[in-house]
Every structure is written in C-alpha cells, then in structure tokens.
Amino acid sequence: MSEASSKPMSGPSSGPNGGPNGEPNGEPDSASPLRVRIAPSGLAFAAEPTQSILEAALRAGIRLPSSCRNGTCRACLCRLASGSIRYRVEWPGLSPDEKDEGYLLPCVACAQSDLDIIAPGARRQD
Ligand code: FES
Numbered sequence: 001m002s003e004a005s006s007k008p009m010s011g012p013s014s015g016p017n018g019g020p021n022g023e024p025n026g027e028p029d030s031a032s033p034l035r036v037r038i039a040p041s042g043l044a045f046a047a048e049p050t051q052s053i054l055e056a057a058l059r060a061g062i063r064l065p066s067s068c069r070n071g072t073c074r075a076c077l078c079r080l081a082s083g084s085i086r087y088r089v090e091w092p093g094l095s096p097d098e099k100d101e102g103y104l105l106p107c108v109a110c111a112q113s114d115l116d117i118i119a120p121g122a123r124r125q126d
Contacts, residue, residue: 034111038062038122039081052088053106053115057122064106065121071108078122080104083115 033046045060
C-alpha cells in the first residue's frame with residue numbers, strides 16, 4: 001500500500017500548509033498563509049486567516065469585483081467550491097439558502113483553510 005496519508009507532527013512538512021497535496025490541515029495557522037485558488041482563471045494567492053479574502057487578493061495583485069467592502073452590496077458575490085471560511089460581520093448579505101449553496105462574500109469572509117472559489121470576474125491587476 002502507499003504511504004500517501006498525512007503524518008501529523010512527524011518531521012518537517014513537505015508543503016507550506018499541511019499535506020503534500022495542499023490539503024487543509026484542520027486549523028488556521030497564523031505563521032503560514034492559506035492558499036486560495038480561483039476558478040475558472042486558475043489564479044491563486046496566499047491569505048491570512050485574519051484578513052478578508054478580498055484584501056488578500058488585492059495584496060497579491062488580483063482584482064475581484066467589489067464595491068461596498070462591508071458585506072451589503074453583493075458586488076463581490078462568488079461561490080465557495082471547497083474549504084472553510086468565517087465572516088467578520090454577523091449578518092453578511094446572504095440568505096441561509098445562499099450560504100447552503102456555497103455563495104460567499106469575499107469582502108467580509110476570511111479563509112480558515114485552503115480554499116477553492118469560483119469567481120468569473122477575477123483578473124490580475126495591471
Ligand atoms: S463588496 Fe459589497 S458585499 Fe462585498
């Protein structure tokens with residue numbers, strides 16, 4: 001059998017954040033940024049668990065659609081394909097159904113694991 005399973009706390013990590021395949025390792029680690037990948041563009045950037053996904057993207061030179069940046073206008077609405085987030089605000093402008101369907105407001109959401117998001121409007125800043 002293969003030895004592809006993760007080995008917690010057994011020697012140096014082979015990746016910047018957990019498993020060799022970029023799998024989230026369960027808890028946010030403030031010392032190592034999380035990785036956010038964007039479909040369909042294939043763009044990717046690092047994010048700290050304390051900064052919004054939108055802020056992290058901008059810092060990496062990636063522009064996501066946005067306007068209010070406080071979770072009300074929904075201009076930044078995109079979709080979470082995998083990973084976990086937490087919101088900075090108690091009532092982000094999403095219905096419970098939208099949350100269940102994976103919709104996400106990156107201006108007020110912080111990554112808590114590596115993420116895959118679907119944001120067709122994402123592009124690299126010139
Ligand atoms: S920019 Fe307005 S809700 Fe995100």
